[in-house]
Amino acid sequence: MIIIGERVNATRKRIREALVNKDRDLIASEIAMQDAAGAHWIDLNAGTGSGTTQQEMDDICWIIDIALSCTEKNLVLDSADPVILNHAAAHVDGRRPWMLNSINGELTGKTKEIIDLASTHQVPLIALAMDAEGIPATTEKRTDICMAIMEECKSRGMSEQQVFFDPLVLPIATDTKQALVTFSTIAHIKKHLPKAKTTLGLSNVSHGLKKRSLVNGSFLIAAACYGLDSAICDPTRKSVQRALIMGDLLSDRDRYCRKFSRAVRQGLFNEG
Amino acid sequence: MSKTDCLDALEHVIVMGHLDADDEGFDGMMEGTPGALELTRTAIEEEIDPQNILKTFNRAMEIVGKKFESGEYLLPDMLASAECVGDAMEILEPLLTEGTGSEGKGKFLIATVKGDLHDIGKNIVITMLKGAGYKVIDLGIDVPADEILEGIKKYQPDFVGLSALLTTTMIEMEHVVKKIREAGFDGITICIGGAPTSEEFAKKIGANLHCKDAMDAIEKIKTVRRNIS
């Protein structure tokens, strides 16, 4: 499972504060702990939701510089605004592999600009299975959106394997079918776009429930068994680490069950 | 690398189940370092006696068995090491069988008995027998007595070899020997082998020979042929 570490996101209060206070050490430690926990990619998002475009451009460059100095891992440039992403990509300037997060099925001019950026540099791109009307409740609609996105990406010079689809998930608290909708969307993408990758954010599934990390972890394990390639998650959490190990174990991604056995030896599955 | 260093390294990677440079090994740290396949090739290039390479395989699997017994290794870890030896044997086999091909010394039918899935030892014996000029018919693993009997009727072998690695399956050997004798195949020499078997056990169940390893097998069946002719 490809792990995308999600902690450096300005929608989180502590990251927002670190941006305001220019708290370099906090950002560095947030990155380093995900690196140590096995993240393959580190997501960097500087969108506070309230600042100006110029502010976000400055902030993401500041975060990129910290990341370049404290980890060897690849970077995910995270914003919905092509201006920010173009600026961030130019700032990385080939010093590290990177990918883009994200576009959706709206396919506006902005979306196309982001696709063009990914295409120009031939880097991976995360695409969400939603459109202007939001997240569809059915597998069919989500799959249709993915097919349309792929068509646009291909017409702009991207290859199938560069697109990471996030099938998305709606809270099961309000519609108990929704985890299954996500699983079957993964299966559909695998079937119709076999070279494309799938990735998934976890927390929405458990919205409105108790024992959320247990729900999220179980959801990840099941998604892995439907062929999920990647998770956007917090790899420093024990519940996530356990689920990643179990997902790989049960989906034929753990040769001789070694990762599982090692995790057991290291005490990951001990009580408490 | 000296010859002993090379064999020590080979033993270590087999114990770690480290097949080749792409494999992570038991501890997850071995990717990019030479594994059982690379080191077997190195050992051959260093002109180490193939018999010594075989002995290294044996030693390594002995250690693996102990680690399994102590609970340090689980079933898949044991399997990983077994696959190292199995694949390394394919590299070694041409050296052990070269310059023969006459197959004129007699027919040898071999099987691991019912209930038992261990075949590394059996396969080594097969390679050595072929190298020594015997024609070998291998019935595989987990073979019921009736199938062995059918094989005997079909191929009319001079020797039947039975392998068992479990104390629970060695009992099956007694059953097989009995069936062979009851069917009237008195002239066939029955050899047994496998870690839990012994000289006494062979005598007790009416098998002709017990072989502690592949070399022992070659030595012992040689004398049998001389007795006959």
Ligand code: B12
């Ligand atoms: C590898 C291995 C496995 C592998 C086998 C893979 C394979 N393709 O063979 C796997 C993981 C599948 C396995 C499974 C099991 N195994 Co296991 N296994 C071993 C191990 C570590 C090595 C065996 C081996 O390959 N040795 C190396 C070869 C070269 O030596 P060898 O087989 O003795 O053969 C030589 C001689 O004996 C002789 N020889 C052998 N056969 C014959 C036949 C003839 C005709 C002749 C002439 C000579 C001859 O010549 C050979 C070459 O020199 C042993 C430990 C050990 N020390 O033996 C345990 C061991 C045999 N296994 C054991 C156990 C318990 C099991 C399982 C029950 C585990 C489980 N809980 O499921 C299962 C049983 C599966 C089954 N139904 O058979 C125990 C048996 C204990 C007992 N008292 O019965 C052992 C001793 C481990 C231990 N110390 O606990 N195992």
